Amino acid sequence: MNPWDDWDHIVKIDPDKTLIDGETFEDVCATGTDAIAVGGTTGMTEEKMSRVIEACGKYQLPVYIEPSHDGAVVHSDALDGYLIPVVFNAGDVAWTTGVHKEWVRLDGDINWEKTFTEAYIVLNPDSSVATVTESNCDLEADEVASYAEVAEKMFGQQIVYIEYSGTLGDPEIVQAAHETLDTASLFYGGGIHDYDSAHEMAQHADTVIVGDLVHDEGVDAVRETVKGANDMKREIRPS
Numbered sequence: 001m002n003p004w005d006d007w008d009h010i011v012k013i014d015p016d017k018t019l020i021d022g023e024t025f026e027d028v029c030a031t032g033t034d035a036i037a038v039g040g041t042t043g044m045t046e047e048k049m050s051r052v053i054e055a056c057g058k059y060q061l062p063v064y065i066e067p068s069h070d071g072a073v074v075h076s077d078a079l080d081g082y083l084i085p086v087v088f089n090a091g092d093v094a095w096t097t098g099v100h101k102e103w104v105r106l107d108g109d110i111n112w113e114k115t116f117t118e119a120y121i122v123l124n125p126d127s128s129v130a131t132v133t134e135s136n137c138d139l140e141a142d143e144v145a146s147y148a149e150v151a152e153k154m155f156g157q158q159i160v161y162i163e164y165s166g167t168l169g170d171p172e173i174v175q176a177a178h179e180t181l182d183t184a185s186l187f188y189g190g191g192i193h194d195y196d197s198a199h200e201m202a203q204h205a206d207t208v209i210v211g212d213l214v215h216d217e218g219v220d221a222v223r224e225t226v227k228g229a230n231d232m233k234r235e236i237r238p239s
């Protein structure tokens with residue numbers, strides 16, 4: 001049993017962005033989402049990360065950090081664990097193993113029991129994450145599916161993350177990736193903004209991730225995406 005096995009929905013909070021006026025981290029944790037991930041590509045500092053971790057750590061939800069580089073890792077009792085991206089289609093291998101090597105070399109406090117990797121496939125060429133990692137986003141569905149298969153079968157990855165950060169992706173690509181996986185979970189993130197987009201992506205993703213919406217629209221909009229994802233899971237799960 002992995003911590004994420006019963007997560008249908010995650011809210012990813014970017015510590016470099018603000019919540020909507022009048023909304024709190026408590027409100028975010030009460031949207032019905034299953035877990036909080038803390039991370040973003042640009043502007044990460046230890047102080048900003050810690051503020052969000054401490055604020056979200058007071059509630060029942062699991063809180064994980066998703067560091068964007070080796071210097072962005074924060075250790076805190078408020079954390080349930082660490083989700084470490086490994087970018088499979090990165091143009092620079094630093095994002096596949098290089099920054100990981102530096103992290104292991106320099107961080108004396110790694111708790112491997114709470115550390116899990118995510119095999120990222122980055123697909124929106126206009127996102128910061130694609131720019132930073134120089135990812136090759138020009139991939140057909142069968143190539144994405146093959147990356148997913150390589151991640152699980154050759155590299156033993158237990159999370160494959162289809163990342164369209166900032167834009168809603170192609171459900172057929174998500175489906176193709178999902179179909180290659182046996183035991184690994186498929187995470188999908190990017191452009192989920194309402195009931196329908198969450199509902200659609202939850203058909204093939206085991207877990208959907210909602211990021212910018214919490215910063216741009218707020219908790220009511222996030223709650224709709226939780227409903228969409230949960231409804232789809234009820235529709236497709238054998239009772």
Ligand SMILES: CC(C)=CCC/C(C)=C/CC/C(C)=C/CC/C(C)=C/COP(=O)(O)OP(=O)(O)O
Pocket residue numbers: 014039040041042066067068069070071073084085086087094095096099100101103120127128129130133163165166
């Ligand atoms: C070795 C350690 C500790 C970490 C390595 C982490 C790696 C490989 C990071 C690569 C970049 C990555 C996948 C970051 C994860 C977080 C993420 C995708 C955030 C979303 O970013 P964007 O939405 O593109 O950026 P902004 O919202 O900040 O513009």
Ligand SMILES: O=P(O)(O)OC[C@@H](O)CO
Pocket residue numbers: 012163164165166167188189190191192209210211212213
């Ligand atoms: O911000 P959005 O587009 O919701 O994307 C979520 C997440 O996959 C980003 O890493």
Ligand SMILES: [Mg+2]
Pocket residue numbers: 014040165166211212
């Ligand atoms: Mg973003």
